[in-house]
Amino acid sequence: MAQECSCDARFAETSDLGPLDDIIERYGREKGALIPLLQETQDAYGYLDEAVMRELARRAGYQLSQLYGVATFFAQFRLKPIGEYLIKVCHGTACHVAGATQITDEIANQLDIKEGDTTPDGRFTLESVMCLGACSLSPIMLVGEDTHGRLKPTGIKKILKQYAGDSGSSKEEE
Structure with a gap:
């Protein structure tokens, strides 16, 4: 069951996938670029939302499991919104x-x-x-x-x- 968060107004709407275009253009499938790709995506959205991760995987040519593997390994990445x-x-x-x-x-x-x-x-x-x-x-x-x-x-x-x-x-x- 998805958790509702009253703080989601602080973050870009995940339905706005425009920021991904610039991020993917900068990094794409460049070798060794997965971490900066995820960092910039998190900076743009506040956290790594599931819908954004799916779209990032599709557009950048990664398997979703690759993105989640890196995002869950490193403590710097967040899969849910954080407070102010x-x-x-x-x-x-x-x-x-x-x-x-x-x-x-x-x-x-x-x-x-x-x-x-x-x-x-x-x-x-x-x-x-x-x-x-x-x-x-x-x-x-x-x-x-x-x-x-x-x-x-x-x-x-x-x-x-x-x-x-x-x-x-x-x-x-x-």
């Missing part, structure tokens, strides 16, 4: 030891979502990553391109409020 702010919590060794699990749990609690999910208003998506390369700041998270380090669960609500705007994504003070 992608929250990446580092769970590498230093961050894990410093409390990354508690940070992820607090974010999930504040946003009332599970890891890997997006808030109903499309504001936030929460995911865990293996390493963000800033071990001296552990535990660390990225909110979009912004780095937040030396995190404590008690400081999460304040950080999320910076991004919540009027949406009310974060739980109110209790």
Whole structure:
């Protein structure tokens, strides 16, 4: 059963396949171009939608399974829409030891979502990553391109409020 997402207005309509023409013209079946082909497609649509992937395979001459094989192997590719702010919590060794699990749990609690999910208003998506390369700041998270380090669960609500705007994504003070 297909999942409905109230945030799909943030992304190009997948029925608009025009951007594929330019992308395919640049890369086509050029050897070694499958990853940049998928990257640009994801940039154009926000994620790799099934209809777009089917059309990309047809137009560029790939098997759909080839596209999905690459898209599911590399963590950079998304098969469903993400929120306006992608929250990446580092769970590498230093961050894990410093409390990354508690940070992820607090974010999930504040946003009332599970890891890997997006808030109903499309504001936030929460995911865990293996390493963000800033071990001296552990535990660390990225909110979009912004780095937040030396995190404590008690400081999460304040950080999320910076991004919540009027949406009310974060739980109110209790």
